[in-house]
Amino acid sequence: MEPVTTKNESPYTFKPNEFPLFEFLVLAKATDHFFLTETSWDKAGLGKLPEGQEIAVKRLSRASRQGLEELMNEVVVFSKLQHRNLVRVLGCCIEGEERLLVYEYMPNKSLDAYLFDPSKQKILDWKTRFNIMEGISRGLLYLHRDSSPKIIHRDLKASNILLDDNLNPKISDFGLARVFEANEDAAETRRVVGTYGYMSPGYAMEGYFSEKSDVFSLGVIFQEIISGRRNSYKEENILNLLPYNLWNDGEAASLVNPTFFDECFEKEIAKCVQIGLLCVQELPNDRPNVSNVIWMLTTENANLPEAKQPAFIARR
Ligand SMILES: *[C@@H]1O[C@H](CO)[C@@H](O)[C@H](O)[C@H]1NC(C)=O
Ligand SMILES: *[C@@H]1O[C@H](CO)[C@@H](O)[C@H](O)[C@H]1NC(C)=O
Numbered sequence: 001m002e003p004v005t006t007k008n009e010s011p012y013t014f015k016p017n018e019f020p021l022f023e024f025l026v027l028a029k030a031t032d033h034f035f036l037t038e039t040s041w042d043k044a045g046l047g048k049l050p051e052g053q054e055i056a057v058k059r060l061s062r063a064s065r066q067g068l069e070e071l072m073n074e075v076v077v078f079s080k081l082q083h084r085n086l087v088r089v090l091g092c093c094i095e096g097e098e099r100l101l102v103y104e105y106m107p108n109k110s111l112d113a114y115l116f117d118p119s120k121q122k123i124l125d126w127k128t129r130f131n132i133m134e135g136i137s138r139g140l141l142y143l144h145r146d147s148s149p150k151i152i153h154r155d156l157k158a159s160n161i162l163l164d165d166n167l168n169p170k171i172s173d174f175g176l177a178r179v180f181e182a183n184e185d186a187a188e189t190r191r192v193v194g195t196y197g198y199m200s201p202g203y204a205m206e207g208y209f210s211e212k213s214d215v216f217s218l219g220v221i222f223q224e225i226i227s228g229r230r231n232s233y234k235e236e237n238i239l240n241l242l243p244y245n246l247w248n249d250g251e252a253a254s255l256v257n258p259t260f261f262d263e264c265f266e267k268e269i270a271k272c273v274q275i276g277l278l279c280v281q282e283l284p285n286d287r288p289n290v291s292n293v294i295w296m297l298t299t300e301n302a303n304l305p306e307a308k309q310p311a312f313i314a315r316r
Helices: 024-030 068-078 111-115 126-146 201-206 211-227 263-279 290-298
Strands: 045-048 054-059 089-095 098-104 161-163 169-171 186-188 208-210
Touching: 024 045, 024 054, 024 089, 024 098, 068 089, 111 161, 111 211, 126 161, 126 169, 126 211, 126 263, 126 290, 201 208, 201 211, 208 211, 211 263, 211 290, 263 290
Parallel strands: none
Antiparallel strands: 045 054, 054 098, 089 098, 161 169, 186 208
């Protein structure tokens, strides 16, 4: 077991000049006040600044648990990150009670809008789906490995993956992300925030999080991409998206979404199912790290280990 440290405070303190602050009135005008009523990504206020730049504005609801500290965390750290699979944070607005985040504009909405909408599922053929899985993994690798300091996202889910014009995925919504110190591998929190269904058992039940809890969420997203079904909590257990023991019995076609099942890619689809299952194993140490996931995705005839039974969480 890796050493666990307790750290509930962000290592960053707010310095007003460290990142771009937008004026409330400018954002309100640009987006026609749309963000004032909506907080979900689909309906984030979209607009154009006077200089012509297109933006998406997300208002943090007062009811949400995201506080000032988390907002600062997001803006300070993430305005410095650049990767093709991450949505750019352009700045924020803090005036009175208002907390707004300004992101680059992504016209094609979030992954869940495609995955679970029968009229849109067809847009994502297998190749596109594979490309999305690889892209999300590369964005996550950047957060875990290539960015300094290391960042754990903590709220990866289909609705936080935005698609660009070419359907390339970009990870967004860093409001719950935790910035780790150089020698820090895992942490613990008493305030579990995130989305049930995507959270690893250790995080959901005990507040432990690390790279491997993000990997767990990644595995759930893979399963949703492959099955075309939303992970849900029904029937007391999670992760019943892809029964892990059926695959080897040649049930491939019945497990994946028929709208994109393509015999030519059967082997690749089987591999992705397997990778998804490896990511959602109960014990963090059994799960691969993200570089491993990318290696498995991109290596032909990669020899993958057997997955143990996926995590099971009793409903609380
Ligand atoms: C992406 O968005 C653009 C602009 O709204 C639209 O023209 C295009 O059809 C969308 N692409 C897909 C694949 O939905
Ligand atoms: C990722 O996992 C692989 C295989 O278990 C291991 O060799 C590698 O050192 C790990 N990478 C990091 C940076 O921990």
